[in-house]
Amino acid sequence: MKRIITPLFRFTLYLVLIAPLLLFAAYAFSTRWFFPQPFPAEWTTTTFQRAIHDSRTLSSMAQGLWIALLVSVLSLILALPAARVLGLRKFRGRQLAWLLLFLPTIIPPLAIGMGLNILFLQIGLAGTIAGVILAHIIPTLPYTIFTLSSAFARFDENYEFQALALGASPWHIFFKVTLRMMTPSLVVATLFAFLISWSQYLLTLLIGGGQIITLPILLFSAASGGNPSIIAMLSLLFVAPPVLVVAFTARQLNQHGEEIREQY
Amino acid sequence: MKRIVFLLVVFTLLLAACAPSVATSQPAATNPLVATDAPTVVAGAFDINNWDSVLAAAKGQTVNWYIWGGSDSINAFVDNFYGKTLKERYGITLNRVPIADTADAVNQVLSEKQAGKDPGAVDMIWINGENFFTLKQASLLYPDWAQKIPNSALVNWDNPAINLDFGHAVDNLESPWSSAQFQFVYDSARIKADELPHSYADLKTWACANPGRFTYIAPGPGGFLGTRFVKGALYEISGGAEQWQNFDQATWDQWSPALWKYLNELEPCLWRKGETYAKDEAELKNLFANNEVDFSITNDITGAGTGIAAGLLPATSRAFVFDTNMIGDFNYVAIPLNAPNKAAALVLANLLLDPEFQAAQILPENGFGLGYAIDVTRVTDSAALSALQSASTKLGDSATPASDLANSLVGDSAAEYQNLIEQGWAENVLQK
Numbered sequence: 168m169k170r171i172i173t174p175l176f177r178f179t180l181y182l183v184l185i186a187p188l189l190l191f192a193a194y195a196f197s198t199r200w201f202f203p204q205p206f207p208a209e210w211t212t213t214t215f216q217r218a219i220h221d222s223r224t225l226s227s228m229a230q231g232l233w234i235a236l237l238v239s240v241l242s243l244i245l246a247l248p249a250a251r252v253l254g255l256r257k258f259r260g261r262q263l264a265w266l267l268l269f270l271p272t273i274i275p276p277l278a279i280g281m282g283l284n285i286l287f288l289q290i291g292l293a294g295t296i297a298g299v300i301l302a303h304i305i306p307t308l309p310y311t312i313f314t315l316s317s318a319f320a321r322f323d324e325n326y327e328f329q330a331l332a333l334g335a336s337p338w339h340i341f342f343k344v345t346l347r348m349m350t351p352s353l354v355v356a357t358l359f360a361f362l363i364s365w366s367q368y369l370l371t372l373l374i375g376g377g378q379i380i381t382l383p384i385l386l387f388s389a390a391s392g393g394n395p396s397i398i399a400m401l402s403l404l405f406v407a408p409p410v411l412v413v414a415f416t417a418r419q420l421n422q423h424g425e426e427i428r429e430q431y
Numbered sequence: 432m433k434r435i436v437f438l439l440v441v442f443t444l445l446l447a448a449c450a451p452s453v454a455t456s457q458p459a460a461t462n463p464l465v466a467t468d469a470p471t472v473v474a475g476a477f478d479i480n481n482w483d484s485v486l487a488a489a490k491g492q493t494v495n496w497y498i499w500g501g502s503d504s505i506n507a508f509v510d511n512f513y514g515k516t517l518k519e520r521y522g523i524t525l526n527r528v529p530i531a532d533t534a535d536a537v538n539q540v541l542s543e544k545q546a547g548k549d550p551g552a553v554d555m556i557w558i559n560g561e562n563f564f565t566l567k568q569a570s571l572l573y574p575d576w577a578q579k580i581p582n583s584a585l586v587n588w589d590n591p592a593i594n595l596d597f598g599h600a601v602d603n604l605e606s607p608w609s610s611a612q613f614q615f616v617y618d619s620a621r622i623k624a625d626e627l628p629h630s631y632a633d634l635k636t637w638a639c640a641n642p643g644r645f646t647y648i649a650p651g652p653g654g655f656l657g658t659r660f661v662k663g664a665l666y667e668i669s670g671g672a673e674q675w676q677n678f679d680q681a682t683w684d685q686w687s688p689a690l691w692k693y694l695n696e697l698e699p700c701l702w703r704k705g706e707t708y709a710k711d712e713a714e715l716k717n718l719f720a721n722n723e724v725d726f727s728i729t730n731d732i733t734g735a736g737t738g739i740a741a742g743l744l745p746a747t748s749r750a751f752v753f754d755t756n757m758i759g760d761f762n763y764v765a766i767p768l769n770a771p772n773k774a775a776a777l778v779l780a781n782l783l784l785d786p787e788f789q790a791a792q793i794l795p796e797n798g799f800g801l802g803y804a805i806d807v808t809r810v811t812d813s814a815a816l817s818a819l820q821s822a823s824t825k826l827g828d829s830a831t832p833a834s835d836l837a838n839s840l841v842g843d844s845a846a847e848y849q850n851l852i853e854q855g856w857a858e859n860v861l862q863k
Contacts (some may be wrong), residue, residue: 201720328491388529393713
């Protein structure tokens with residue numbers, strides 16, 4: 168019985184995950200698909216051709232990827248020390264620090280964005296990639312800090328002391344011991360940062376002021392026009408990098424998990 | 432813990448309250464960017480009365496045109512027609528900035544003003560109505576240019592539909608691009624032409640004979656065609672458009688109850704019994720294309736043509752108008768006061784009025800679908816004139832015949848009625 172149920176369950180799960188994407192694909196490669204036709208009658212690659220040949224689509228994807236990658240790296244660099252202290256130490260004001268770091272998840276991004284836009288306009292950061300990256304770090308930081316600090320809460324500092332006692336330099340310890348032990352959480356945190364930055368619409372729009380065009384900007388703009396083919400095509404392009412990244416990291420994490428299991 | 436949360440909230444509110452005052456107290460001169468950018472502005476100096484100096488200053492500039500990006504076919508039209516020509520003829524690069532709502536561009540200009548940023552980011556905005564009025568009131572538009580570009584001679588500036596934008600004087604602050612007129616769309620495969628309603632009274636009869644097969648767009652921001660539908664009803668009920676060209680509260684008080692009465696009588700016959708309305712043109716188009724309702728609404732001079740070409744409407748879609756009270760208007764482009772590339776924006780605004788491009792913009796296959804902004808009778812070049820005349824005969828079956836459009840055409844009402852209608856509709860029809 169179990170031999171049937173498990174694959175069936177697995178199949179249903181895949182279907183639930185993939186069905187929306189199939190629907191996107193059906194819309195993206197067809198035209199004039201109106202109710203009550205059950206399936207698209209006119210298949211076409213026109214929308215796809217147009218999206219691919221529109222330099223704006225590709226450049227917006229490239230720009231979005233760059234921004235998301237840089238945001239992930241910067242967010243990790245900023246989050247690591249904070250997460251270490253929050254995860255490992257008990258101190259007065261720890262709750263307050265937590266709250267301050269989590270404020271961006273509570274305050275509506277519009278409120279942050281409007282104020283930030285004025286500030287960035289004054290200091291010349293509005294409309295620049297640097298400004299958009301800085302703005303994206305605000306909503307990503309809470310997630311990277313939270314992910315890493317919960318890992319640090321389970322982190323045993325004695326491994327570092329042991330390496331120190333054996334004569335390793337602080338850099339050596341950081342790269343060979345701390346980072347190695349933190350790898351799975353670092354991957355998850357990077358993933359969070361990447362996904363949040365990649366899908367940012369409001370902050371990119373406000374801080375970028377139309378100068379910085381990422382895929383969500385094109386997608387929202389297309390959505391306001393209501394052409395299902397174009398919306399579906401841009402949505403497919405929008406979900407592709409996150410799906411690939413998640414698939415890749417899931418594989419990595421799985422392997423890593425097995426390595427760890429082997430050690431015990 | 433609770434106290435900390437409270438303190439944090441207070442702290443945040445204080446921060447939020449401080450932000451604007453901090454912003455305005457900082458003079459623009461302290462911005463290092465302004466200082467570094469200043470020489471390029473001087474280098475691009477021009478005299479608007481000397482068009483050659485404008486062309487010379489525009490050469491090599493990039494014009495950042497903030498334009499609603501929701502229509503793929505309009506985007507392609509802008510890139511393929513204006514983008515290419517600007518590059519080839521004038522050495523100008525067109526940077527089309529797609530926005531989801533024109534208000535986004537207006538907010539950008541307002542924020543730049545607050546931050547004292549000059550030059551800003553926006554060179555030109557596709558604009559009309561409230562958005563134009565917002566920037567005009569704030570004195571944030573580049574003044575005194577629209578009637579000085581060469582092709583403005585082709586525009587009939589004496590026409591109140593052109594020199595007034597939603598009742599507000601254009602005052603040389605914006606230049607027209609195209610014209611539009613309110614029309615309905617039906618599917619000739621579903622309804623015969625002789626069954627179509629000819630007035631709002633007819634429409635109510637039709638809707639109640641076919642319950643659930645009609646709805647309109649909710650009036651309000653994003654639903655200006657819905658507002659226009661309601662205005663047309665107001666015109667019919669009150670016996671004409673003329674008395675609504677100037678604002679008079681007493682006239683409004685006299686006729687608005689009859690308007691709400693008509694719409695509330697219509698409501699139970701509507702799609703989903705009027706519990707909800709289409710929120711914008713795109714949604715109504717979808718409902719119509721998917722056979723949920725029998726009529727859509729459009730502003731395109733090409734009628735259903737652009738929608739058919741884009742695959743959004745069935746190929747058998749046709750446009751039609753009532754006998755009268757079909758509101759038409761013009762839309763414009765404006766240049767912000769702090770635009771970094773004003774010369775290039777002027778060249779583009781002039782190109783929009785070029786007879787060659789005016790003729791191109793109304794052809795359904797080119798994807799734009801709105802009408803002429805210029806007065807065809809003012810075009811002296813015979814080749815251009817014949818191009819314009821032949822283009823207007825190529826609109827095909829899916830467009831409303833030009834004579835029907837002209838016979839039913841009325842002007843929009845004074846801008847003050849816009850809010851009265853939108854709020855009044857929400858209170859008296861939607862929520863009652």
